[in-house]
Amino acid sequence: MSNKLFWVLGLLLVMVVTIGCKSKKITSYVPVKTSLPQQGPSPTGVVLNTIDANVNNFSFYQSRAKTYYKDDKQKIELDINLVMEKDQYIWMSVTAVLGIEVARIMITQDSVKILDRLHRKYIATDFDYIQRLSNVPLKLNNLQNLIIGNSVFNNSVQKSVVDTILGAISVSTIINTQKQTTFYNANYKVNRTLIEEQNQSRQLNITYPTYSAFDKNMYPNVMNINIRAEKTLECTFELSNFVFTKKRETQFTVPSGYEVVKP
Numbered sequence: 001m002s003n004k005l006f007w008v009l010g011l012l013l014v015m016v017v018t019i020g021c022k023s024k025k026i027t028s029y030v031p032v033k034t035s036l037p038q039q040g041p042s043p044t045g046v047v048l049n050t051i052d053a054n055v056n057n058f059s060f061y062q063s064r065a066k067t068y069y070k071d072d073k074q075k076i077e078l079d080i081n082l083v084m085e086k087d088q089y090i091w092m093s094v095t096a097v098l099g100i101e102v103a104r105i106m107i108t109q110d111s112v113k114i115l116d117r118l119h120r121k122y123i124a125t126d127f128d129y130i131q132r133l134s135n136v137p138l139k140l141n142n143l144q145n146l147i148i149g150n151s152v153f154n155n156s157v158q159k160s161v162v163d164t165i166l167g168a169i170s171v172s173t174i175i176n177t178q179k180q181t182t183f184y185n186a187n188y189k190v191n192r193t194l195i196e197e198q199n200q201s202r203q204l205n206i207t208y209p210t211y212s213a214f215d216k217n218m219y220p221n222v223m224n225i226n227i228r229a230e231k232t233l234e235c236t237f238e239l240s241n242f243v244f245t246k247k248r249e250t251q252f253t254v255p256s257g258y259e260v261v262k263p
Contacts, residue, residue, distance in 0.1 A: 202229035
């Protein structure tokens with residue numbers, strides 16, 4: 001990645017473009033066997049219905065994240081103020097040492113916009129660009145799912161296979177040429193999501209080691225994102241200061257004199 005576009009683009013790519021990362025191999029799996037009668041929901045449908053009944057929901061979400069980013073060449077610590085409205089936008093303000101804002105990011109259903117404040121650049125593209133890069137039908141709600149601890153892509157009775165591994169439930173779903181495998185704990189919350197592609201040495205691994213309970217939801221307060229590809233990326237988000245009531249509008253304006261960059 002060019003230094004001119006700044007490392008914050010790498011941070012955004014961790015959460016956006018690299019969802020299409022690919023893996024070394026596809027793990028074989030066997031569907032769960034059951035003695036349930038044939039009428040009514042299938043065994044897979046029963047499991048997926050239970051998972052759907054326990055997903056995290058929100059209308060408004062705000063948190064602060066202490067972020068530790070590492071790749072092959074650098075280690076960076078950041079603070080991120082994160083705000084989302086369901087199916088509308090993800091807004092991030094990224095600050096570095098001494099609380100200086102270095103970047104501001106706005107992702108909507110049809111656009112991705114980044115203010116690189118250190119280099120006075122404005123990077124803008126449509127969401128279709130992200131879909132083309134990731135090679136999956138990626139949408140805004142998939143990124144929001146990642147943040148709040150749901151499986152990135154929805155499970156499907158037609159496309160998903162349920163398995164048990166050491167007593168835990170796993171659900172594997174094929175999306176285009178890629179495979180999402182999600183592992184659930186006893187509360188049907190996501191412990192880990194792995195996204196990979198056949199015959200490639202790349203993978204995206206997302207883990208949620210701890211959660212905090214809010215009303216009927218259990219949101220992750222730690223999120224680890226690990227990418228194994230030509231370039232290795234690791235990013236840990238320590239989330240806190242949760243707010244679920246909207247108090248003011250988020251701001252995203254492009255100052256005059258900024259260079260417009262098209263990726």
